[in-house]
Amino acid sequence: MSHPHPELGPPPPLPEGGLRVVPLGGLGEIGRNMTVFEHAGRLLIVDCGVLFPEETQPGVDVILPDFTWIRDRLDKVEAVVLTHGHEDHIGGIPYLLRERRDIPVVGSKLTLAFVAAKLKEHKITPATIEVAEGVRRGFGPFDLEFVAVNHSIPDGLAVAIRTAAGLVLHTGDFKMDQFPLDERITDLRAFARLGEEGVDLFLTDSTNAEVPGFTTSERDLAPAIEEVFRTAPRRIIVSSFASHVHRIQQVLDAAHHHGRKVAFVGRSMVRNMGIARDLGYLQIPKGLVVDLKALEKLPDTKITLICTGSQGEPMAALARMANRDHMIRVGDGDTVLLASSLIPGNENAIYRVINALTRWGANVVHKGNAKVHVSGHASAGELVYCYNIVRPSNVMPVHGEWRHLTANAALAIRTGVAPDRVVLAEDGVVVDLVDGRASISGKVPAGLVYVDGMTVGGATEASLQDRRTLAEGGFITIVALVDADTGALTEPPDFLARGFVHDDTTFTSVVPIIERVLAKAAQEGIGEPHQLEQLILRAVSRWARDLYRRAPIIVPIVIEA
Numbered sequence: 001m002s003h004p005h006p007e008l009g010p011p012p013p014l015p016e017g018g019l020r021v022v023p024l025g026g027l028g029e030i031g032r033n034m035t036v037f038e039h040a041g042r043l044l045i046v047d048c049g050v051l052f053p054e055e056t057q058p059g060v061d062v063i064l065p066d067f068t069w070i071r072d073r074l075d076k077v078e079a080v081v082l083t084h085g086h087e088d089h090i091g092g093i094p095y096l097l098r099e100r101r102d103i104p105v106v107g108s109k110l111t112l113a114f115v116a117a118k119l120k121e122h123k124i125t126p127a128t129i130e131v132a133e134g135v136r137r138g139f140g141p142f143d144l145e146f147v148a149v150n151h152s153i154p155d156g157l158a159v160a161i162r163t164a165a166g167l168v169l170h171t172g173d174f175k176m177d178q179f180p181l182d183e184r185i186t187d188l189r190a191f192a193r194l195g196e197e198g199v200d201l202f203l204t205d206s207t208n209a210e211v212p213g214f215t216t217s218e219r220d221l222a223p224a225i226e227e228v229f230r231t232a233p234r235r236i237i238v239s240s241f242a243s244h245v246h247r248i249q250q251v252l253d254a255a256h257h258h259g260r261k262v263a264f265v266g267r268s269m270v271r272n273m274g275i276a277r278d279l280g281y282l283q284i285p286k287g288l289v290v291d292l293k294a295l296e297k298l299p300d301t302k303i304t305l306i307c308t309g310s311q312g313e314p315m316a317a318l319a320r321m322a323n324r325d326h327m328i329r330v331g332d333g334d335t336v337l338l339a340s341s342l343i344p345g346n347e348n349a350i351y352r353v354i355n356a357l358t359r360w361g362a363n364v365v366h367k368g369n370a371k372v373h374v375s376g377h378a379s380a381g382e383l384v385y386c387y388n389i390v391r392p393s394n395v396m397p398v399h400g401e402w403r404h405l406t407a408n409a410a411l412a413i414r415t416g417v418a419p420d421r422v423v424l425a426e427d428g429v430v431v432d433l434v435d436g437r438a439s440i441s442g443k444v445p446a447g448l449v450y451v452d453g454m455t456v457g458g459a460t461e462a463s464l465q466d467r468r469t470l471a472e473g474g475f476i477t478i479v480a481l482v483d484a485d486t487g488a489l490t491e492p493p494d495f496l497a498r499g500f501v502h503d504d505t506t507f508t509s510v511v512p513i514i515e516r517v518l519a520k521a522a523q524e525g526i527g528e529p530h531q532l533e534q535l536i537l538r539a540v541s542r543w544a545r546d547l548y549r550r551a552p553i554i555v556p557i558v559i560e561a
């Protein structure tokens with residue numbers, strides 16, 4: 001396997017006829033997937049998603065890929081291809097289109113419908129091009145062919161990219177469910193045909209590469225869902241991803257079978273299920289779905305609610321129900337079904353919600369105590385099948401943290417791909433396909449770009465460090481009036497603190513320290529307020545650390561009187 005060298009610099013110019021592949025997100029992390037392909041002076045983007053922040057990134061709404069590398073060449077972008085409609089593949093589109101409105105957005109019917117609904121909220125009308133499996137279409141020097149793949153959202157596509165440099169196959173997110181609800185399986189015959197033609201570079205989903213065997217079928221969840229509907233004594237409240245159309249279809253079928261009515265709760269759930277129904281991806285028996293007002297008039301045994309918030313998101317319906325901050329009051333005898341994954345990093349939030357619901361008397365059924373979730377990603381067995389069918393010359397694992405990428409690389413090697421043709425890259429690492437050989441050629445910027453309220457990129461790693469420091473130590477402001485001539489305090493300094501535990505006498509002991517610092521500065525001829533502030537900052541930091549074992553944010557303000 002070839003690893004990125006830690007001291008990689010900017011890549012040399014791309015050799016003529018070569019293809020450059022630059023992952024700007026999704027490699028070394030789960031989320032914000034975005035890959036840029038460069039050939040003959042033109043660019044093609046595959047996916048543009050967001051990453052959700054962790055608890056150590058307070059105040060961040062979402063995290064975007066870094067567009068720096070393409071920002072001054074956006075006019076060269078032929079299209080952005082969306083493999084499917086998940087947030088970690090489409091969530092960055094509004095921010096990309098803000099930088100150039102008319103980039104053609106290419107995707108399947110459902111993917112485009114989801115992205116258009118999202119863009120409407122940003123008041124952007126995209127230039128869309130709808131494609132489907134089997135379609136072959138050129139975008140500048142990129143000749144694209146779309147292949148059906150099965151995933152945890154309908155209408156997913158892999159994309160084959162033909163250029164003069166060779167044939168690339170990018171799976172997007174996929175698995176190989178042989179019995180999907182829509183009977184649209186991953187098209188291995190197309191994978192085989194492309195393999196016969198000769199796949200020069202295979203980019204494949206690493207998310208579940210560590211999981212042995214095969215991902216079980218979505219249909220295997222039916223018994224556990226059925227059990228919930230058969231035994232629930234009162235209302236049933238189901239939480240799932242607002243994009244998991246087939247999971248929700250199974251819940252609708254069970255509700256219908258047991259004579260219950262259903263209402264959708266939560267903005268994204270109502271919106272997406274409306275889209276999926278209108279486009280024929282969700283089959284709703286007549287009269288099954290009613291609005292919330294009509295549902296509430298029914299006896300509890302007839303009620304099913306389907307809502308958002310399966311990841312414990314504080315503003316989503318489920319967390320608000322758990323906090324008694326929602327018109328639906330979960331109580332004794334209610335059953336809550338979390339028909340969803342537990343995304344790493346969200347555990348604390350999810351268990352908080354489960355505990356609160358349990359405390360109100362609900363029976364919470366989740367993947368920890370019932371078979372109510374299957375993954376949307378191919379396990380090791382499926383990945384190995386794909387390698388053996390495609391027989392690629394070069395492999396580049398995508399979509400995953402380092403452990404996932406490495407496990408996927410090892411699978412490729414086990415199937416006979418030469419180790420020096422398996423390229424392990426991370427965000428920003430440049431991979432060039434030249435003369436049929438893929439290799440790492442450099443590195444471009446690919447930092448985390450934070451969306452914080454209305455600002456993009458305004459919050460930096462430094463501001464997050466400040467927020468973490470504030471959370472740990474609070475802050476202290478010191479206002480010191482000094483005599484412009486002598487440099488001495490004209491009156492005792494004022495202290496203002498938040499989050500730093502203090503009382504009336506806390507700051508008494510630091511006043512003489514500040515006086516000494518100012519006296520010493522005067523002796524040395526230091527009188528600039530900014531310089532004095534730095535000296536006070538250092539002295540007060542040391543005082544807080546030594547006496548209180550805390551590192552608050554300290555903001556000294558020196559005013560010349």
Ligand SMILES: [Zn+2]
Pocket residue numbers: 084086089151173376
């Ligand atoms: Zn996905």
